[in-house]
Amino acid sequence: MAINIPAGGTSFTANGVAVGGINGNGALTRGVRPCAVCAIMASGLVAGGDIVFNNVPFNEGGYYNTTNGRFTAPVSGVYFVSFRCLLPYAAASSAYWFGLYINGVGYIGTASLKRNANMWMDGTFRTHVYLNAGDYVTLRYIAGAEALYTDSNYLHYCVVLVK
Numbered sequence: 001m002a003i004n005i006p007a008g009g010t011s012f013t014a015n016g017v018a019v020g021g022i023n024g025n026g027a028l029t030r031g032v033r034p035c036a037v038c039a040i041m042a043s044g045l046v047a048g049g050d051i052v053f054n055n056v057p058f059n060e061g062g063y064y065n066t067t068n069g070r071f072t073a074p075v076s077g078v079y080f081v082s083f084r085c086l087l088p089y090a091a092a093s094s095a096y097w098f099g100l101y102i103n104g105v106g107y108i109g110t111a112s113l114k115r116n117a118n119m120w121m122d123g124t125f126r127t128h129v130y131l132n133a134g135d136y137v138t139l140r141y142i143a144g145a146e147a148l149y150t151d152s153n154y155l156h157y158c159v160v161l162v163k
Contacts, residue, residue, distance in 0.1 A: 038064060038157040047144040050101075053157060064159070069138050071159040073131035078163040082126040083139055086154035087112060096123050096144035102137055109142070128162070 038053035052069035064071045073079065087096055099109040110125040131137070139157055 047096075047141045050138045050140050051157070070136040071138075072136040073133055073161075075161065076132045077130070077161050078128055079131050079137075080126070080128055080158070080160050080162050081137060082124075082156070082158045083110075084122055084124045084156045087121045087123060087144075094144065097142040098123050098125070099140045099142050100125070100127065100129075100137060101140055102129065102131070103135055104138075107137075 037058040038056045050069045052066065053064070054066055056064055056066060061074060063074055081100060083098060083100070085098070087094070096112045097109060098111075100107045107129065108125060108127050110123060112121060112123040129137070137159060
């Protein structure tokens with residue numbers, strides 16, 4: 001049995017996203033792997049709403065929206081999501097809450113409590129989540145005593161399809 005591949009190769013798609021193919025030499029190729037790596041460079045971020053990243057150095061497939069802060073899954077699958085921020089140095093006895101929301105509903109959260117002034121501490125979480133095609137995730141700064149550092153070295157968010 002033989003498979004005839006056109007001279008230019010062929011590609012495979014799922015929900016309109018190129019997921020792979022076979023080139024003209026018969027070698028397998030990898031398509032777009034939906035991924036967004038975000039950093040923020042703006043004024044102080046205050047509690048009470050979704051975090052919208054305006055600096056997105058890597059947005060494979062363009063699935064992260066810099067207007068509303070949503071990463072929309074183009075295909076169903078398991079996505080890895082991570083978040084890290086640096087909490088203000090001078091704050092003492094301050095609590096900070098962050099959450100990951102799927103389609104506007106809370107999914108996972110993290111809380112950090114600073115017990116002493118003049119110490120560095122971070123807020124962080126990492127998780128895997130199953131998303132259906134068209135689902136969206138947002139990151140929310142739920143509550144905190146102060147504005148967060150927004151230098152791109154201190155505030156990161158990543159979403160990537162793993163399976």
